[in-house]
Amino acid sequence: MDSSAPKGFLPPQISAIDPRGPISAACTLAFFALVVARSVPSSPGSSLPGFLNPTGLLTWNSFFMFYLATIPGKKILSASLDVLQGAILKYARIDEGESKVKKLEVLEMIDVSYLTLNTMIEFVGLNHIVAFLLSSDTEKRIESFGVYNTFLAFVFCLTVNDLIYYAFHYFAHSRHLYPYCHKQHHRNSIPFRGYLDAANQHPFEQTSGFSIIILSFNLTAKVTGLHASAAWCILLCWGTLEMANHCPYDSEFHLPLPYPLLSKDHQMHHRIPGCNFCTLTSVADRIFGTFRSYQPLDGVAKDDKPKFTGKMMATGPVMLMPNSRPEAFPSWFSVAVLVPMFCAAAIIVEAIESGSIPELFECMHFLRPVIVMINFAGVCAATEGTTPKQMDRPVPQAGYPLVEVVPEGHIKSFNGDREVWKTKMDPVRMTDYKLD
Numbered sequence: 001m002d003s004s005a006p007k008g009f010l011p012p013q014i015s016a017i018d019p020r021g022p023i024s025a026a027c028t029l030a031f032f033a034l035v036v037a038r039s040v041p042s043s044p045g046s047s048l049p050g051f052l053n054p055t056g057l058l059t060w061n062s063f064f065m066f067y068l069a070t071i072p073g074k075k076i077l078s079a080s081l082d083v084l085q086g087a088i089l090k091y092a093r094i095d096e097g098e099s100k101v102k103k104l105e106v107l108e109m110i111d112v113s114y115l116t117l118n119t120m121i122e123f124v125g126l127n128h129i130v131a132f133l134l135s136s137d138t139e140k141r142i143e144s145f146g147v148y149n150t151f152l153a154f155v156f157c158l159t160v161n162d163l164i165y166y167a168f169h170y171f172a173h174s175r176h177l178y179p180y181c182h183k184q185h186h187r188n189s190i191p192f193r194g195y196l197d198a199a200n201q202h203p204f205e206q207t208s209g210f211s212i213i214i215l216s217f218n219l220t221a222k223v224t225g226l227h228a229s230a231a232w233c234i235l236l237c238w239g240t241l242e243m244a245n246h247c248p249y250d251s252e253f254h255l256p257l258p259y260p261l262l263s264k265d266h267q268m269h270h271r272i273p274g275c276n277f278c279t280l281t282s283v284a285d286r287i288f289g290t291f292r293s294y295q296p297l298d299g300v301a302k303d304d305k306p307k308f309t310g311k312m313m314a315t316g317p318v319m320l321m322p323n324s325r326p327e328a329f330p331s332w333f334s335v336a337v338l339v340p341m342f343c344a345a346a347i348i349v350e351a352i353e354s355g356s357i358p359e360l361f362e363c364m365h366f367l368r369p370v371i372v373m374i375n376f377a378g379v380c381a382a383t384e385g386t387t388p389k390q391m392d393r394p395v396p397q398a399g400y401p402l403v404e405v406v407p408e409g410h411i412k413s414f415n416g417d418r419e420v421w422k423t424k425m426d427p428v429r430m431t432d433y434k435l436d
């Protein structure tokens with residue numbers, strides 16, 4: 001125990017830093033510096049290297065102005081997600097409970113350094129995505145708004161992104177590569193800060209994440225076609241879910257993808273790194289047998305020490321909850337919410353392209369895709385309540401009392417006299433029963 005720490009305060013948590021991570025990060029940065037130095041401006045008259053300004057739209061001043069604006073922008077989005085899930089939707093917290101796995105309570109210098117560095121990498125990555133979205137690879141006019149290049153493109157792009165990311169993430173966990181790159185992201189075994197825990201990564205990993213989503217956009221544009229409205233929605237959902245996956249709530253937030261992944265599934269990956277490598281859909285995890293269902297923190301605790309917790313717990317059988325849908329299906333709401341998002345984005349893109357707000361008759365192009373999406377949302381709604389789901393633990397039910405949590409193999413007793421009563425944990429003793 002640190003004798004210099006004030007009474008009642010623990011000394012600051014200091015964990016050993018593996019130097020291989022920072023060394024490889026420095027090498028990655030040196031490589032980027034070389035690429036930036038050798039890249040030519042994207043537009044004539046611009047002095048910004050093309051790698052930093054792939055759209056060709058920015059000057060040095062606007063580059064730094066937009067860069068500075070993205071920093072509070074991401075923090076505001078993350079804080080809004082936290083308020084929405086915690087204070088408004090009142091989802092239960094999943095980062096509390098008795099467990100040997102400990103969270104990274106305080107960000108240390110190494111974490112702050114990576115986070116600071118990553119603000120720039122994210123901004124440059126975002127610029128490259130925007131350059132793709134503005135390119136001729138996406139369809140921008142309202143008359144090209146269809147089922148394939150919007151809803152199907154959304155599902156295809158994010159599923160392909162997760163399949164490619166699965167392979168990258170799986171190899172990042174291999175024994176020889178792990179200390180050089182991905183170890184940084186796993187410094188926190190129970191993420192709870194949203195953006196700050198999501199972005200606490202090695203710069204190579206950040207760059208790979210952006211490269212994979214750009215590759216997925218390219219593949220989608222070639223296979224299903226990609227309307228710019230869907231592409232902007234994909235970008236927004238991808239970034240938001242990345243933050244939500246690192247929030248500490250038993251949240252229902254997910255995308256309309258097959259076998260959608262929830263934030264608690266990603267928490268399982270941080271706690272048990274051999275499972276749940278995907279981030280948005282668990283398709284690849286299920287194909288390769290690495291999917292693991294969520295278990296609450298105190299549900300896997302192996303604490304033998306007798307201790308009185310005072311916590312009340314439900315008794316009775318573990319219930320099968322009837323109000324559940326098959327794991328392969330997303331919720332109807334996750335599909336339905338895309339309808340106004342796609343339509344609003346398409347109107348904005350059309351207005352920018354044509355210079356005027358589209359007429360009402362032009363919005364008739366929305367009809368077919370919207371009907372298909374509403375039908376699919378209806379199918380998802382019909383699956384609600386069809387699949388019994390086993391709960392992680394007993395839930396309070398009529399006829400079964402709540403009991404205090406007592407460690408396995410112990411009983412709670414009261415000792416003392418008429419004035420003073422104390423609780424005491426005794427090991428359970430075998431009693432001889434006399435058979436009649």
Ligand SMILES: [Zn+2]
Binds near residue numbers: 197198246266270
């Ligand atoms: Zn993570």
Ligand SMILES: [Zn+2]
Binds near residue numbers: 173269273
């Ligand atoms: Zn990992």
